[in-house]
Amino acid sequence: MNKAKDITSYLKNYGFFFPNAEIYQGLAKSWDCGPNSAELKRKLKDLWWKYFITSQPYNISLDSSILTHPRVLEASGHLKEFHDWLVECNKCKKRYRLDNLVSVKEFNDFLALENKSEYIVKQNCPSCDKNEFTNPRQFNLLLSSDLQITNQKKENIVYLRPETCQGIFINFSAIQRSIRKKLPFGVGQIGKSFRNEITLHHGIFRTREFEQMELEFFCSLEEKEKWWEYWNQKAWSFLTSLLVNDKKKAQKKALSQEELPHYAKKTTDLYFQYHFGEGELCSISDRGDYDLKNHSEKSGEKLKVEGTTPHVIEISFGVERLMLAILEDAYQEETVKNSKGEKKREVLKLHPLLAPYFVAVIPWKKSLREKAQQIYQKLLTEINFSVIYEETDSIGKSYHYQDAIGTYYCLTVDDQTLNDETITVRERDSREQFRFSCQEQELSQFLNQKYQECWKKLIKI
Numbered sequence: 001m002n003k004a005k006d007i008t009s010y011l012k013n014y015g016f017f018f019p020n021a022e023i024y025q026g027l028a029k030s031w032d033c034g035p036n037s038a039e040l041k042r043k044l045k046d047l048w049w050k051y052f053i054t055s056q057p058y059n060i061s062l063d064s065s066i067l068t069h070p071r072v073l074e075a076s077g078h079l080k081e082f083h084d085w086l087v088e089c090n091k092c093k094k095r096y097r098l099d100n101l102v103s104v105k106e107f108n109d110f111l112a113l114e115n116k117s118e119y120i121v122k123q124n125c126p127s128c129d130k131n132e133f134t135n136p137r138q139f140n141l142l143l144s145s146d147l148q149i150t151n152q153k154k155e156n157i158v159y160l161r162p163e164t165c166q167g168i169f170i171n172f173s174a175i176q177r178s179i180r181k182k183l184p185f186g187v188g189q190i191g192k193s194f195r196n197e198i199t200l201h202h203g204i205f206r207t208r209e210f211e212q213m214e215l216e217f218f219c220s221l222e223e224k225e226k227w228w229e230y231w232n233q234k235a236w237s238f239l240t241s242l243l244v245n246d247k248k249k250a251q252k253k254a255l256s257q258e259e260l261p262h263y264a265k266k267t268t269d270l271y272f273q274y275h276f277g278e279g280e281l282c283s284i285s286d287r288g289d290y291d292l293k294n295h296s297e298k299s300g301e302k303l304k305v306e307g308t309t310p311h312v313i314e315i316s317f318g319v320e321r322l323m324l325a326i327l328e329d330a331y332q333e334e335t336v337k338n339s340k341g342e343k344k345r346e347v348l349k350l351h352p353l354l355a356p357y358f359v360a361v362i363p364w365k366k367s368l369r370e371k372a373q374q375i376y377q378k379l380l381t382e383i384n385f386s387v388i389y390e391e392t393d394s395i396g397k398s399y400h401y402q403d404a405i406g407t408y409y410c411l412t413v414d415d416q417t418l419n420d421e422t423i424t425v426r427e428r429d430s431r432e433q434f435r436f437s438c439q440e441q442e443l444s445q446f447l448n449q450k451y452q453e454c455w456k457k458l459i460k461i
């Protein structure tokens with residue numbers, strides 16, 4: 001299989017992503033998570049939560065609103081500054097982000113220009129090969145909604161948040177007062193963000209609706225450098241430990257002054273080599289005191305602690321982009337030997353903690369279904385990991401499907417099970433098999449211990 005070409009249809013076929021509203025011809029470039037990626041996404045968010053919040057002595061969490069008051073985004077600079085430069089081909093009407101069309105150097109030269117709207121694009125249109133572009137114009141990326149649809153007035157406009165962190169900044173005093181935290185401390189949250197992107201491509205990579213996992217770490221100016229190093233290291237370790245096959249596909253890049261977002265003093269982006277090329281999946285920024293100072297000035301509220309305005313180090317992961325990187329890294333095509341010779345297998349070698357199902361219970365044949373169901377029903381009550389029941393007319397087909405969706409252990413119930421209460425345990429990556437007790441307590445202890453080992457290993461990194 002050509003991985004570069006087919007990864008999207010593979011993920012669709014195996015229940016990871018579905019085009020949104022497909023039965024109505026679809027809502028352009030909008031995706032739903034199918035059953036397997038709903039599981040994977042939940043596990044990824046849980047892992048981020050444990051890694052960056054609950055296992056950290058300094059950090060706490062928040063869950064703020066998506067609907068955002070215009071004054072918040074005025075203070076944060078998004079109303080004025082949150083835009084991309086758009087050019088349109090007069091011939092074929094295709095729209096492009098200027099930074100996607102020209103080289104990094106050309107774009108930086110453009111950014112340095114005084115009169116940007118007179119800039120002339122030298123390249124030909126990648127779609128129709130003509131050079132008939134409009135001059136660049138600013139395109140604001142905020143998506144809005146109207147609270148009173150029948151009476152459209154400017155004051156009824158609310159925005160859908162473009163980043164989750166503004167909810168953390170505007171609640172800063174309330175959080176700090178109620179939790180009585182002293183510096184340094186961090187506040188994290190996971191949630192939907194929305195951007196009116198000019199161009200949407202590469203499946204779930206760039207969409208208008210997506211999720212972010214953001215940590216805002218508040219510290220003193222004096223300690224900022226130390227924490228910058230610490231959180232950069234943490235973000236890198238988190239990413240690379242979830243890429244189990246080829247860590248070299250991850251890269252770091254420090255942004256130049258011209259490339260910095262409007263709020264940042266410095267930014268390092270984490271990239272992954274996707275099937276379509278390199279793409280950013282995490283942004284780590286020194287936001288200084290930009291947000292708290294601006295919100296304080298515009299709201300009149302003191303946003304200080306211990307007499308000073310804290311500085312902020314931010315780690316912002318995009319959930320879908322991280323998922324896509326993890327899935328592309330996990331996908332392997334192998335030639336394996338079996339009793340009939342050689343055959344190909346497609347397998348998702350996901351980090352065990354991210355496998356949509358940690359365990360599958362499979363009866364070898366029809367007459368063993370009742371016994372397999374008994375084992376499955378008992379494992380369903382486990383809190384740490386999820387389990388699936390699989391029934392096909394051949395064990396080979398069951399293994400094939402479970403490998404393809406990344407299930408870590410297959411537990412097969414066979415004739416021997418009825419005699420000695422043991423099952424075959426098959427491990428996904430090595431395909432090694434061994435027999436183990438299917439007595440409730442022993443099996444549960446074994447699986448929980450394996451699960452715990454994976455977590456302990458991750459958290460130590």
Ligand code: GAP
Pocket residue numbers: 162163164165195197204205206207208209210211212214280281282283314316317318319320321322
């Ligand atoms: N609070 C900082 C912030 O939002 P960003 O670099 O604009 O920084 C952070 O976004 C992450 O959010 C990105 O690295 C990416 O993973 C994700 N993201 C941003 N725009 C996205 C989009 N249109 N579709 C999917 N993910 C997106």
